[in-house]
Amino acid sequence: MILIMLQLRDLPTQEVLQRFAERYPAADVTAIASFLMLLRVGTDLSLALDACLTKHDLLQGRWWVLILLMREQDLTCVPSVLAEKIGVTRATMTGLLDGLEQGGLVQRISAPQDRRSVQVKLTAAGQAKLDAVMPDYYTRLRLCMQGLSENQRSDLQTILGVIDQGMSAWDFNQ
Amino acid sequence: MILIMLQLRDLPTQEVLQRFAERYPAADVTAIASFLMLLRVGTDLSLALDACLTKHDLLQGRWWVLILLMREQDLTCVPSVLAEKIGVTRATMTGLLDGLEQGGLVQRISAPQDRRSVQVKLTAAGQAKLDAVMPDYYTRLRLCMQGLSENQRSDLQTILGVIDQGMSAWDFNQ
DNA sequence: TCATTATAGTTAGCTTCCTAATTATGTCAA
DNA sequence: TTGACATAATTAGGAAGCTAACTATAATGA
Numbered sequence: 001m002i003l004i005m006l007q008l009r010d011l012p013t014q015e016v017l018q019r020f021a022e023r024y025p026a027a028d029v030t031a032i033a034s035f036l037m038l039l040r041v042g043t044d045l046s047l048a049l050d051a052c053l054t055k056h057d058l059l060q061g062r063w064w065v066l067i068l069l070m071r072e073q074d075l076t077c078v079p080s081v082l083a084e085k086i087g088v089t090r091a092t093m094t095g096l097l098d099g100l101e102q103g104g105l106v107q108r109i110s111a112p113q114d115r116r117s118v119q120v121k122l123t124a125a126g127q128a129k130l131d132a133v134m135p136d137y138y139t140r141l142r143l144c145m146q147g148l149s150e151n152q153r154s155d156l157q158t159i160l161g162v163i164d165q166g167m168s169a170w171d172f173n174q
Numbered sequence: 175m176i177l178i179m180l181q182l183r184d185l186p187t188q189e190v191l192q193r194f195a196e197r198y199p200a201a202d203v204t205a206i207a208s209f210l211m212l213l214r215v216g217t218d219l220s221l222a223l224d225a226c227l228t229k230h231d232l233l234q235g236r237w238w239v240l241i242l243l244m245r246e247q248d249l250t251c252v253p254s255v256l257a258e259k260i261g262v263t264r265a266t267m268t269g270l271l272d273g274l275e276q277g278g279l280v281q282r283i284s285a286p287q288d289r290r291s292v293q294v295k296l297t298a299a300g301q302a303k304l305d306a307v308m309p310d311y312y313t314r315l316r317l318c319m320q321g322l323s324e325n326q327r328s329d330l331q332t333i334l335g336v337i338d339q340g341m342s343a344w345d346f347n348q
Numbered sequence: 349t350c351a352t353t354a355t356a357g358t359t360a361g362c363t364t365c366c367t368a369a370t371t372a373t374g375t376c377a378a
Numbered sequence: 379t380t381g382a383c384a385t386a387a388t389t390a391g392g393a394a395g396c397t398a399a400c401t402a403t404a405a406t407g408a
Contacts, residue, residue, distance in 0.1 A: 010259035016245050026312040030327045031319035041334040042216025048341055071190050085184035092395060094358055116356040116403045138200040145205035147336040153204045156333050159326050160215040166318040167222055266365060268388055290373045290386040
């Protein structure tokens with residue numbers, strides 16, 4: 001499953017929110033304002049990340065694959081697991097791996113024990129690519145977050161956790 | 175500009191983060207953890223929203239157009255402004271408006287004073303569609319956020335504001 | 349045993365975004 | 379006034395995701 005998130009350049013004024021709340025009694029003004037802000041900052045962050053990756057000739061999908069492979073002890077994983085962890089379909093993963101393999105960043109190795117399956121391995125070139133990208137990426141991320149105290153970072157994670165919990169309620173009733 | 179955000183089902187363990195931080199000294203572990211969590215909750219929220227809209231035969235892009243039109247006093251706006259506010263190209267807006275007009279939810283009216291331009295107006299059917307969707311949407315949103323105190327909501331907005339500020343620093347150096 | 353069902357990965361065709369080029373109209377200055 | 383440039387919207391073609399169908403292989407059970 002993939003998400004296409006628009007940029008939401010234009011957050012509603014307090015007045016507009018109030019007007020909507022009058023028409024729709026179900027509206028919870030502070031919930032809506034927080035939600036929209038969250039959506040906007042999330043997209044802005046992801047866009048900024050994309051810009052960084054583009055500089056290194058990478059797209060977000062392919063980059064996540066490299067990261068996931070690097071997380072593994074043996075730098076190896078199967079496509080279906082990669083797909084699930086990134087949250088794309090297996091069909092999409094086939095395309096991502098095609099691109100990465102063409103660039104020499106990963107290698108498909110047929111699995112002897114189950115001939116339906118394939119092992120995907122991060123190559124030396126793939127590791128080198130990460131070694132080029134990650135310091136840049138982490139430096140930029142540090143800049144974004146440098147205004148936050150450790151307490152605020154911890155608060156943010158707590159709050160996001162609560163929202164994540166609240167979403168189960170959403171799923172139940174849908 | 176549009177953002178394609180993957181789902182990130184799999185956040186790194188503390189141990190993996192530590193391993194990355196050793197290889198890449200630029201890494202700021204709490205910044206990364208907060209960032210990934212933010213990305214994940216943002217995408218999950220947006221996905222849940224999409225599911226709600228889909229029930230009402232709407233896509234996120236088209237829905238935002240309806241919202242923006244409803245925000246206007248005269249329920250009217252021009253395509254270029256809509257495009258900028260949602261953060262899509264004018265070409266994309268053309269497609270969104272085509273779909274909405276075909277469904278009778280908006281109406282294109284040629285502008286007399288500048289014949290290059292077009293006025294887009296929310297129709298009665300468009301307003302009716304919003305009146306059907308918004309109570310559902312707001313109710314779900316309330317569920318997601320119900321676990322947050324007013325203080326936490328305000329904290330969240332403050333924190334997101336700081337991150338947004340920090341991103342200017344990112345842009346400067348890119 | 350072998351037919352059925354399940355699973356891994358891929359392929360084919362669709363959607364909706366994008367960029368770049370195009371058409372029509374407006375603006376401005378020589 | 380008219381040529382150059384700017385602007386509004388659209389069209390054409392491309393990218394990267396999706397679903398559904400397909401191929402090959404494995405597992406299961408009558």
